[in-house]
Amino acid sequence: MSKKIxxxxxxxxxxxxxxxxxxxxxxxxxxxxxxxLITAICMFFGIIILSTGAGNSGDEDGFQYxxxxxxxxxxxxxxxxxxxxxxxxxxxxxxxxxPLTVVIVRIFNICNxxxxxxxxxxxxxxxxxxxxxxxxxxxxxxxxGAITMFLLFLSPRFLGHSFNNPKDLPxxxxxxxxxxxxxxxxxxxxxxxxxxxxxxxxxxALAITSRIGGYLLFAYLGLFVFVYYLLVNxxxxxxxKQNFSIIKHxxxxxxxxxxxxxxxxxPLWPYIMEAPVANTIKAFTDLSHYTVSIRQNFEGMMQxxxxxxxxxxxxxILISIPLAIIFGTILYLFVGGLKKTNRFTTFxxxxxxxxxxxxxxxxxxxxxxxxxxxxxxxxxxxxxxxxGFDALITFFKNKYLRIAATVLPFLLLLMPLTHIxxxxxxxxxxxxxxxxxxxxxxxxxxxxxxxHSTRAAxxxxxxxxxxxxxxxxxxxxxxxWHTASVAYFFRxxxxxxxxGFSRWYERSNNDWDYAIFTITGMQPEQIKCQHFPPANTVHxxxxxxxxxxxxxxxxxxxxxxxxxxxxxxxxxxAIYYFNKALEVDAYNEIVLINxxxxxxxxxxxxxxxxxxxxxxxxxxxxxxxxxxxxxxxxAKNQLDDALFVTQKMIKASPNNAQAHRIACDIYLRKNDxxxxxxxxxxxxxxxxxxxxxxxxxxxxxxxxGFDERVAQRKMFKHLAESFRKQGNKELAEQYExxxxx
Numbered sequence: 001m002s003k004k005i006x007x008x009x010x011x012x013x014x015x016x017x018x019x020x021x022x023x024x025x026x027x028x029x030x031x032x033x034x035x036x037l038i039t040a041i042c043m044f045f046g047i048i049i050l051s052t053g054a055g056n057s058g059d060e061d062g063f064q065y066x067x068x069x070x071x072x073x074x075x076x077x078x079x080x081x082x083x084x085x086x087x088x089x090x091x092x093x094x095x096x097x098x099p100l101t102v103v104i105v106r107i108f109n110i111c112n113x114x115x116x117x118x119x120x121x122x123x124x125x126x127x128x129x130x131x132x133x134x135x136x137x138x139x140x141x142x143x144x145g146a147i148t149m150f151l152l153f154l155s156p157r158f159l160g161h162s163f164n165n166p167k168d169l170p171x172x173x174x175x176x177x178x179x180x181x182x183x184x185x186x187x188x189x190x191x192x193x194x195x196x197x198x199x200x201x202x203x204x205a206l207a208i209t210s211r212i213g214g215y216l217l218f219a220y221l222g223l224f225v226f227v228y229y230l231l232v233n234x235x236x237x238x239x240x241k242q243n244f245s246i247i248k249h250x251x252x253x254x255x256x257x258x259x260x261x262x263x264x265x266x267p268l269w270p271y272i273m274e275a276p277v278a279n280t281i282k283a284f285t286d287l288s289h290y291t292v293s294i295r296q297n298f299e300g301m302m303q304x305x306x307x308x309x310x311x312x313x314x315x316x317i318l319i320s321i322p323l324a325i326i327f328g329t330i331l332y333l334f335v336g337g338l339k340k341t342n343r344f345t346t347f348x349x350x351x352x353x354x355x356x357x358x359x360x361x362x363x364x365x366x367x368x369x370x371x372x373x374x375x376x377x378x379x380x381x382x383x384x385x386x387x388g389f390d391a392l393i394t395f396f397k398n399k400y401l402r403i404a405a406t407v408l409p410f411l412l413l414l415m416p417l418t419h420i421x422x423x424x425x426x427x428x429x430x431x432x433x434x435x436x437x438x439x440x441x442x443x444x445x446x447x448x449x450x451x452h453s454t455r456a457a458x459x460x461x462x463x464x465x466x467x468x469x470x471x472x473x474x475x476x477x478x479x480x481w482h483t484a485s486v487a488y489f490f491r492x493x494x495x496x497x498x499x500g501f502s503r504w505y506e507r508s509n510n511d512w513d514y515a516i517f518t519i520t521g522m523q524p525e526q527i528k529c530q531h532f533p534p535a536n537t538v539h540x541x542x543x544x545x546x547x548x549x550x551x552x553x554x555x556x557x558x559x560x561x562x563x564x565x566x567x568x569x570x571x572x573x574a575i576y577y578f579n580k581a582l583e584v585d586a587y588n589e590i591v592l593i594n595x596x597x598x599x600x601x602x603x604x605x606x607x608x609x610x611x612x613x614x615x616x617x618x619x620x621x622x623x624x625x626x627x628x629x630x631x632x633x634x635a636k637n638q639l640d641d642a643l644f645v646t647q648k649m650i651k652a653s654p655n656n657a658q659a660h661r662i663a664c665d666i667y668l669r670k671n672d673x674x675x676x677x678x679x680x681x682x683x684x685x686x687x688x689x690x691x692x693x694x695x696x697x698x699x700x701x702x703x704x705g706f707d708e709r710v711a712q713r714k715m716f717k718h719l720a721e722s723f724r725k726q727g728n729k730e731l732a733e734q735y736e737x738x739x740x741x
Contacts, residue, residue: 067087094212168375171207172378179379184196185221320435454485506590558580589625595611605636713741
């Protein structure tokens with residue numbers, strides 16, 4: 001038995017360690033070890049310093065930190081304060097990192113708590129970089145580890161999220177550390193140590209409580225161990241008596257690690273403490289079918305996140321990571337990754353980053369905000385790239401070619417390095433050469449989707465804003481989409497400033513003196529048109545010269561007065577002030593839309609058409625204005641023109657329920673009941689099917705010759721299919737059952 005185990009260990013050493021003994025005594029390897037250590041130290045302090053300049057991410061002030069305070073209150077009162085348990089949505093997301101930041105802030109009574117959070121976030125980013133380097137070092141040595149660390153540190157999107165993404169980044173960090181310890185676990189085959197098992201259980205628990213998807217690591221561990229067992233044994237010995245003790249020990253370790261990790265998640269997660277098994281299952285299933293949909297600028301079109309093209313995530317990754325990573329990852333397959341001694345390592349790395357992306361595509365997952373939800377898959381990809389460049393260096397025997405190969409990854413990193421230096425703290429707003437850089441990507445993809453730039457904009461307003469005499473109160477009113485984040489930066493200046501909410505497309509209808517808007521959520525054609533930013537822009541935050549956030553100053557409040565008169569049905573005064581506002585900014589689409597609505601309100605459609613044409617001249621795809629244009633044509637009985645407009649709206653936004661409603665009305669007026677039915681089914685799939693829609697559909701089925709009962713069954717059948725497509729199995733089953741009655 002002992003001979004068999006020794007033989008297996010020899011096989012393992014060749015398959016996992018791969019030249020490790022030779023590398024450890026090499027003088028060059030000793031130098032690279034020093035490079036690795038010095039690099040790690042510099043990166044540790046560097047990433048912390050960089051994080052202090054970052055703004056707040058979009059969810060920090062509004063959701064994550066307030067919820068974390070409730071969690072800490074839950075623990076500090078020994079479960080008496082149950083406020084955190086009432087917030088089920090946040091509770092299902094887990095998260096040990098945010099409560100930890102609250103504990104630190106409270107212990108040291110820190111006022112600027114977001115800076116503390118960002119520093120702690122940066123430490124986790126560094127750990128991801130460090131363990132990616134450790135994993136590469138375990139595979140091929142210190143040179144591979146050092147190259148890997150440089151590749152990950154100089155990945156602008158990853159670096160940027162290291163500053164202030166307290167959800168995706170901690171999970172990415174725990175994920176790569178888990179992969180590292182899984183690798184260590186397998187390298188200790190056939191008898192993994194208790195120490196390794198404990199470390200693996202702890203880091204798996206931290207991964208799970210960062211994101212429920214961490215449970216997939218249980219499957220990773222089982223799969224990798226299973227594949228490795230098959231590799232180091234001949235088929236005839238898979239179930240031999242000699243291997244039975246190995247199988248038993250591995251299975252014991254595996255069950256122990258899973259049980260230990262699960263038990264550790266319970267005290268770290270109040271939601272799970274309530275019902276450990278039931279709530280774990282619920283969190284996993286509910287968050288796997290996330291129903292909230294957010295509009296995203298992708299390929300120059302505003303698209304709903306639950307209806308994005310299948311290639312959204314893989315394309316976003318390919319156009320926003322350094323070319324060095326893409327090149328190195330492909331390179332490794334050709335210059336070392338497929339060698340017999342490296343195949344298992346290659347399998348672990350490539351599976352770890354390919355499978356999650358594949359699953360997002362296959363499951364049609366509801367993702368948004370670039371590829372931040374897949375960020376955990378990125379460090380293993382970078383490790384593969386680091387091994388690729390290391391293998392290329394080894395491949396060349398000529399001294400000068402080896403030097404050139406060593407320099408190559410750093411040359412390929414010049415563009416991302418330049419971006420980091422020029423655009424700090426907006427590193428994550430990065431697009432590579434495949435996208436034509438940030439300037440070419442502008443207007444076609446989201447820029448500052450996490451609203452980092454609101455910090456710089458807020459600080460500019462605090463330093464420069466002065467009263468103009470237009471104020472309607474004692475304080476200067478600052479409007480923004482992102483009140484929680486902006487209010488944080490004004491928290492010490494509340495005597496002078498008042499922060500309020502305003503959507504971009506309602507900005508003229510609200511009272512403010514200064515306004516802060518990121519371009520996220522704005523229509524692509526608007527931010528690319530020649531009249532953007534607006535005439536009253538007084539400050540712009542840019543990346544590579546393109547605006548990601550603007551500060552507006554109210555120089556006239558005629559637009560607001562016009563809206564107030566319109567709301568009070570004082571039409572003549574409203575029209576007067578709207579026209580006065582257009583003298584200040586002739587391209588203020590909010591004022592123009594208000595005029596369109598006003599003229600529709602009094603039935604003066606021809607005057608409305610004048611302003612419709614004016615808006616469509618510079619914003620031809622504006623949804624609201626096209627909506628009015630369609631109604632204008634319907635009022636004029638120009639049904640074909642109205643239908644053309646609605647079809648254009650539907651092409652731009654397939655789930656536009658309003659456009660489908662207009663189309664349905666047009667088809668009914670044209671007596672085309674079959675096309676009207678299709679329009680109603682589209683409304684159903686868009687999740688906007690109401691009682692009026694149901695009445696129309698029933699009337700259509702009756703017109704087709706069905707009686708009341710059959711028509712109702714037919715409608716219920718369609719509702720079941722629609723809810724099934726939307727991922728609502730419960731309602732789908734209810735309507736399926738109703739359709740059979």
